[in-house]
Amino acid sequence: MTTLTGRGDLGVAGSFGAYLMVASFSPLDSRPRATVLVAAATGLSVGSAAGAAAVPVLPALVAGTAVVAAVQGVWEVAGGPLRMPAAMSALAFLLAGVNLAVGMPWWQYAAGFAAGALWQGAVIALTAPASGPALGESPARVRARSRDGAVYAGTLAVTGVVGVATAWTLAVSHAVWLATSALRVAKPDAPTRHGRARARVVGTLGGGTLTALLLTPPLTLLERALVIALTVCAMQLAGAAHYGWWTLCLTVVALFFGMEHGAEDWRLAGVRMGLTVAGGALALVVCAVAERRGVGRGHR
Known part of the structure; x- marks a missing residue:
């Protein structure tokens, strides 16, 4: 991306998006279904965009951290192929401020990140061994069996909020x-x-x-x-x-x-x-x- 755009900041954003997509499916011993790859790339991109937009404002950063941590907690209990992408989406949210270049608009960072994640998703779809698991349990299924899921999501949200508030100081x-x-x-x-x-x-x-x-x-x-x-x-x-x-x-x-x-x-x-x-x-x-x-x- 750096070569195509001539901008190193977009290259960093795209590389980070591709890296988190790889980390979401490791070890890559079978090819995830297209729905899983699209859901993973979308979750990562939304997390990254929200994190980049929230960086300057502590209340937004705290609220966003609570949401992404809770989502991570729900999928941690649910299991399935979206468990790791949900966790990586939380990292995409939190690390957007670290990777956002000085003076770079948040939407440009988000676009570069999304391009990298989608590109890496296409690479996984073309190169991974066939074939992968289904989408896994949905959040609705988790809620149906889920006092554990809801409670753990709350515990993880508290963990994330305390961590971000401490880091801010x-x-x-x-x-x-x-x-x-x-x-x-x-x-x-x-x-x-x-x-x-x-x-x-x-x-x-x-x-x-x-x-x-x-x-x-x-x-x-x-x-x-x-x-x-x-x-x-x-x-x-x-x-x-x-x-x-x-x-x-x-x-x-x-x-x-x-x-x-x-x-x-x-x-x-x-x-x-x-x-x-x-x-x-x-x-x-x-x-x-x-x-x-x-x-x-x-x-x-």
Whole structure:
């Protein structure tokens, strides 16, 4: 997209849209149905557009976070092929402000992101092995069986809102990583949640250190693109089930989008590590309080 438009900011937006589309279907061992791909690309694009538009206004950012986190919670309980796209749509919302270039209108960022997501959806449709799962349970089906679904959605909404409100007060770049880490660590059951917290911290430490080392010598744009492509391939091979390796890879990708080279990269890598620990702790505390109050029991 950078080559077509001559604009690096649109290239970043499109690349991020394509990346989240890849992350939504990993490992890609079967081809999702067209309805799933369209729904995923639409959800990601809507999340990204809403996030870019909400960035300057705290009430809008908080309200939007509550909505996207609740949707993530509903699909977490529902399962099916839209579970990961729903989670990635929450990330698209929260990270829009990080990727939105200074002076870039929100709608241009949203358009670039959507183009990247749709392009990657077409690539998946053409290259993935046939054939994939059905759309999965609908939100209506979830509601029908769903005290657990509604309650967990509320717990996740609280987690996201507290994370965003806390990040807003921090005088560090990329502070929203605290909220994204919290939403990715939170799970309905305590053993899974604790395991993800450990894997998230260890993977982030490894990914942050690796990225800072890789970027210590200056890299050309082509070399950076090659590292990102290889890392995304490694993510596909590992799959989200191997969450420590998955986190290591996604940390490398996230930092490559936001770093250049030199001492500043070590600082940003350290910020990422610290915010990951804080976000994981937030998720553990909020979910534990909800369970203690009798609010989230029963999901497994």
